Amino acid sequence: MHPQPPSFKPSVITGQTALITGASSGIGAEFAEQLASRGANLILVARSIEKLEALAASLREKYQVEVHTEKLDLSSPDASKRLSQFVTEQGLQVDFLVNNAGFSSIGPAVEMDPDDTDELVNLNVKAVMENTVRFLPAMVSRGGGVIINIAGTGAFQPAPYMAGRTASAAFVLSFTQALSAENADTGVRIFALCPGPTETPMTAGQSSPLGKMRTPAQVVTTALKALDSRKASVVDGRLNAFVARLGSRLPESMILTLAARIMRGTQIQSHSG
Template sequence: MQDLSRLSGTTALITGASGGIGAEFAARLAQRGADLVLVARSGDKLEALASSLRSAHGVRVLTEKLDLSEPGAPRAIFERTVEHGIEVGFLVNNAGGGVGGAAAKADPAGVAAMVNLNGQAVVESTIRFLPGMVSRGRGTIVNVTSASAFLPTPYLAAYAGSKAMAQSFTLAVGAEVADAGVRVLAVSPGVTVTGQKSEDILPAMARLGGLRQPEQVVTTAFRALGSRKASVVDGRRNALFARLVQRLPDRTARALGRRMTTRLTGF
């Protein structure tokens, strides 16, 4: 278990930090005294958040405008921290996105970028920052996955698959470093208000697990970090759904996923 009440002397790196869950993680960590490295595609939003957190909490904040779906982006942000002499002790891989629709009609480039963002960037960022944490004997990594990671979902196939990759990877790495002083946690939100353009489907999707707020997701994550959990699903209804689909026969689970997606999104 971790004591996260004070994080002075720790630097936290958060991807997808310009809004939603990422911005909430930044605010909570700054409140606890952590210095920050904030990464996202929106430079203006990052700078506005950084200025607010510096003024409110007196912490140092470095911003990096970067698209983590692009090859080489995780290496670029790691090299940037090395250049500044920053030791990252708390990593939040939150950047993510989703595209839906029939796989036979999907744009290959768009799907590849999404898989890079949801899967490859999480894996590479974790692997790049993990050795330093292990060598210091302390550190925290939070990988934000999705409740979709637990269900192969027709018409959201690549999205759910990329999140399942991140989920499995996070649990495996956490087991590897369990005795090394490094805490690794997978956090799986359901439908959450984040300000993304894709939120036009939120009212329908929210019927399943309830519409959640970033504050609730981050509270769930911090509570889990204070326990021995390796993985946590945000929201009672989402957690119940995740447990249920894992117990269903594979064929039944896939059929459920298809009915759910077509009914709620119109794909």
């Protein structure tokens, strides 16, 4: 057992180093902005080095923090291992990990490209799990750290035409909740962040059945407010939280039929990070 040091507060971020995947836009870029504004140094990871470098330059100038960038496709083989090696080679310490990179495929599974399913599982499931278990031991040894894994409100119920996306979100939620309980006395704060429909490049051109989408700024603000709580999962937005929990109260057939009606005919693929 590692008792939590009385002085450790997850929300005290100044001087810590945060590693953010899928950091080039959307929720990942907003995490970078808000953490840098609180004095965190950053390790930004994404496939687009041009976007990363532009963001890094802006954050260095605005907040006078250190920002490292790494071009990496986390769906590729050994990506998590290479990320860990990069951190070690740069002499860095990860105090705050945000597993944000993700892939979403919308449409009937019968029409999915098997290569896309491979990418989805590698990025949404394997990379999240592997990044977490690579950086968690050092945090436990130090008696402090933060891990935020992005799941989504789809984690709370299956959604026809988004079968892979919601199934991977359910994995992230379950995995993260279990780790949160395992590490409750280690000083490491671990929780799943579950956004609903959010205005990001992944959702460009889409609309939300719940009305106006949330913004990345709102999502990240929700996450940072939850740092000093003990919750193993946090849903962004009151309406999203209501809908997410509704699935456990209604008959399965009703939930699936309603979700199918909402999603039927949508054919969009999107990738973050």
